[in-house]
Amino acid sequence: MTARSLTVSPARALRPVVDGFAGLGTHATFYGRVVRHLPTAVVRYWRHVLRHVGDISFGSASLLAGGGTIGVVFAMSAVASTQIGLEGHRGLELIGLSPMTGLLSALVNTREIAPVVASIALAAKVGTGFTAQLGAMRISDEIDALETMAVPSLPFLVSTRMAAAFLSVIPLYLVGLVASYAATSLAVVHLKGLSAGTYDYWFHLLLTPSDVLFSLLKAIVFALVITLVHCAYGYYATGGPEGVGKAAGRALRTSIVAVTVLDVLLTIAFWGLRPTLPGLGA
Amino acid sequence: MNLAAPPARGPVGDALNQAGLLLAFAVRTTAAAGRVVARRRLSWRELLEQTWFLAAVTTTPAVLVTIPLGVVVALNVGSLAGQLGAEGYGGAVVAFVIVAQAAPLICALMISGVGGSAMCADLGARTIREEVDALEVMGIPAVERFVVPRVLAAVLVSTALACLVMAVGIGASFTFQVAVLGDSPGSFLGSLTEFSRLEDFLVAEVKAAVFGVLAALVSCFKGLTAKGGPGGVGHAVNEAVVLAFVLVFVANTVLTELYAAIVPARGAY
Numbered sequence: 001m002t003a004r005s006l007t008v009s010p011a012r013a014l015r016p017v018v019d020g021f022a023g024l025g026t027h028a029t030f031y032g033r034v035v036r037h038l039p040t041a042v043v044r045y046w047r048h049v050l051r052h053v054g055d056i057s058f059g060s061a062s063l064l065a066g067g068g069t070i071g072v073v074f075a076m077s078a079v080a081s082t083q084i085g086l087e088g089h090r091g092l093e094l095i096g097l098s099p100m101t102g103l104l105s106a107l108v109n110t111r112e113i114a115p116v117v118a119s120i121a122l123a124a125k126v127g128t129g130f131t132a133q134l135g136a137m138r139i140s141d142e143i144d145a146l147e148t149m150a151v152p153s154l155p156f157l158v159s160t161r162m163a164a165a166f167l168s169v170i171p172l173y174l175v176g177l178v179a180s181y182a183a184t185s186l187a188v189v190h191l192k193g194l195s196a197g198t199y200d201y202w203f204h205l206l207l208t209p210s211d212v213l214f215s216l217l218k219a220i221v222f223a224l225v226i227t228l229v230h231c232a233y234g235y236y237a238t239g240g241p242e243g244v245g246k247a248a249g250r251a252l253r254t255s256i257v258a259v260t261v262l263d264v265l266l267t268i269a270f271w272g273l274r275p276t277l278p279g280l281g282a
Numbered sequence: 283m284n285l286a287a288p289p290a291r292g293p294v295g296d297a298l299n300q301a302g303l304l305l306a307f308a309v310r311t312t313a314a315a316g317r318v319v320a321r322r323r324l325s326w327r328e329l330l331e332q333t334w335f336l337a338a339v340t341t342t343p344a345v346l347v348t349i350p351l352g353v354v355v356a357l358n359v360g361s362l363a364g365q366l367g368a369e370g371y372g373g374a375v376v377a378f379v380i381v382a383q384a385a386p387l388i389c390a391l392m393i394s395g396v397g398g399s400a401m402c403a404d405l406g407a408r409t410i411r412e413e414v415d416a417l418e419v420m421g422i423p424a425v426e427r428f429v430v431p432r433v434l435a436a437v438l439v440s441t442a443l444a445c446l447v448m449a450v451g452i453g454a455s456f457t458f459q460v461a462v463l464g465d466s467p468g469s470f471l472g473s474l475t476e477f478s479r480l481e482d483f484l485v486a487e488v489k490a491a492v493f494g495v496l497a498a499l500v501s502c503f504k505g506l507t508a509k510g511g512p513g514g515v516g517h518a519v520n521e522a523v524v525l526a527f528v529l530v531f532v533a534n535t536v537l538t539e540l541y542a543a544i545v546p547a548r549g550a551y
Contacts, residue, residue: 072524079531083383083538090542091378094477095371107362112354120391124523128399132516139512241410241512245403245519252523253339253396257346264350267357273463275358277365 030232034158041159048156052164056126057172069125069168073176076121081109081180085187089194101194102202103277105184110177110207110215111271116263118176119222122169123255127230128248130161134234135244143235158231162224169223173216206277214270221266222259229255307503311433314425325431332401332435339400340392340443347388348447352454355379356463372459373474380451382482385444386489387534393440394497394526401432401498402522405505406515414506424506433498440494441487448486485541492537493530500526 042049058068088104134157137143146153185203189196233251237244267275318324359375405428408414414424452474460467504522508514 072528075528076531079528079535083535086535086539086542087378087383091375094374108358112358120527124395124527125520128516128520128523132513132520136511136513136516240407241515242403242407244512244516245406246400248516248519248523249339249396249399249403252399253343253392256391256395257343260347260350264353264357267354273357275362277362 026236027229027232030154030158030235031228033154034162034228034231037152037155037159038163041155042163045156045160048160049163049167052161053168056164056168069122069172070175072125073118073121073172074179077114077117077176078179078183080113080117081105081183082187084108084113084180085184086191088184089188089192098192099194099198100202101188101192102185102199102204103206105181105188105199106203106206106211107277109180109184110211111267111275112263114177114180115173115215115218115222116259117180118173118219119226119259120256121176122172122223123226123230123252123259126165127226127255128252130227130230131234131237131248131251132244134158134231135237135247138235138237139240139244154235158235161231162227165223165227166220169220170216173219173223176219177212177215214266218263218266218270221262225258225262226255229258303507304500304503308499310425311429311499311502314423315430315433318426318430323426324434325427328427328431329434332432333438335400336393336397336435336439337442340389340396340439341446343396344388344392344443344447345450347392348384348450349454351384351388352376352380352451353458355384355451356455356458371473372455372465373470373472374477376452376455376470377474377478377482380455381448381478381486382538383534384451385447386486386493387530388447389440389443389490390493390497390530390534391527392443393436393494394501394530395523397436397439398497398501398526399519399523402501402505402508402519403515405502406508406518409506409508410511410514428506429499429502432502433495436494436498437491438494440490440497444486444490448483481541481545485537485545489534489537492533496529496533497526500529 056069058070084104085101088108089098089101092098092101092104134143137157143153143157146156181203185196185199188194189199230248230251233247233254234244237247239246355376356372359372359379363371363375405414414428417424417427456467456470459465459470501522504518504525508518
């Protein structure tokens with residue numbers, strides 16, 4: 001580590017801020033270009049889109065790393081929702097409302113937990129995978145090679161991945177949602193011993209089609225943002241093998257923050273500042 | 283130190299191999315930690331640098347994640363509890379959700395996702411450049427030199443970060459509920475203090491420490507077993523992050539249930 005001088009010139013102090021804005025601008029124009037090239041990419045490279053769909057859903061299935069994205073999304077949603085069931089039951093028991101635990105599954109799982117947890121799983125598995133692939137291509141000059149061969153690298157590499165993410169997130173997320181409903185019900189009915197009929201009554205009373213649709217919309221928005229962020233960090237990776245790994249970490253940080261912030265905004269947009277319980281007519 | 287995986291035997295065999303290797307790695311690290319402490323050979327410089335690095339990279343994102351989370355909790359709890367006739371339990375739910383669940387989990391996501399991936403990239407790059415092998419040849423065990431300080435740093439930062447997340451999360455929840463939704467601050471604070479216990483805080487700290495250990499172990503293991511070029515390091519980071527997230531979620535459920543079985547819930551109805 002080099003010794004730092006104690007006096008800092010104002011130009012140097014402002015440097016990180018300016019660099020930060022420059023980085024923000026680079027990424028923003030990157031997102032714009034990716035979205036603009038989306039139609040041409042889908043028409044011209046549809047074979048690659050299909051290949052990426054396969055990669056995203058089942059690809060590189062080492063069983064310990066979750067056996068493909070389906071496995072990771074399923075496992076993380078199920079575990080998180082088991083937690084919702086057990087903790088929710090404990091919490092509602094304090095105020096004597098434990099028979100209403102089904103309500104938590106219908107509301108909290110659908111509106112918040114399932115989209116956020118599935119997106120975190122997606123960011124970890126698919127997102128960092130994208131950063132690693134694109135970063136490795138950038139470091140070994142493969143992206144420049146593509147450009148030299150007159151293949152536009154951005155539509156070919158990034159827009160196709162974005163289209164593939166859009167196609168695969170819908171079934172993946174529905175698997176995650178089903179896993180979370182099943183896990184909560186299993187935890188509450190079989191581990192805590194609440195009657196299945198009571199549970200199902202409250203669950204069905206409060207589960208509305210529009211909620212499920214909004215929840216799916218949330219998951220799609222999150223998935224698209226995750227793809228863009230992770231691809232941008234991979235596409236602009238520098239600094240050798242270590243740089244690729246660091247870019248993956250930075251991308252994950254940015255996408256997790258983006259997902260939680262978007263989650264609040266979408267929740268307020270969909271359900272308002274004072275959400276109501278659909279089944280209680282309140 | 284031999285961490286090379288035996289030849290592939292299909293997906294199930296691979297998974298078992300990896301699980302066994304990870305377990306062996308954990309045992310070795312524990313033994314190395316014992317040796318390091320007994321012989322007073324802990325590399326303080328490495329520990330300090332890693333702690334500083336982890337704290338520097340995880341604090342801002344953790345706060346940025348916690349504020350929206352506190353708002354979401356307040357948003358859902360504040361009005362829904364009112365419709366169930368449980369007004370004024372907002373503080374209790376916040377104590378429940380943020381202290382016991384969200385704080386350790388956010389720490390774990392940050393330590394494994396942000397810090398762990400950087401650790402894994404660093405160690406992976408050193409491994410494929412054969413720097414780690416060179417150290418071993420010079421008689422410096424990589425586990426003692428690299429892994430033990432990193433695990434300790436992860437525990438230190440994770441427990442400290444949990445406290446910060448709790449403070450910020452409860453603060454955000456309180457501010458939103460009082461300033462935006464216009465609920466009574468007194469009833470929020472009243473139920474918060476009535477339902478929160480010291481045990482909840484302590485178990486959250488224990489959880490945060492366990493998650494720190496898991497995240498650091500997985501990241502170091504994947505980093506030290508990385509192979510093949512830049513793609514290999516990226517791949518190792520990807521696997522480390524996924525594995526750490528899944529392990530942390532499972533450990534969270536197990537620890538919560540153990541705790542609930544040992545300490546009964548309290549609260550006046």
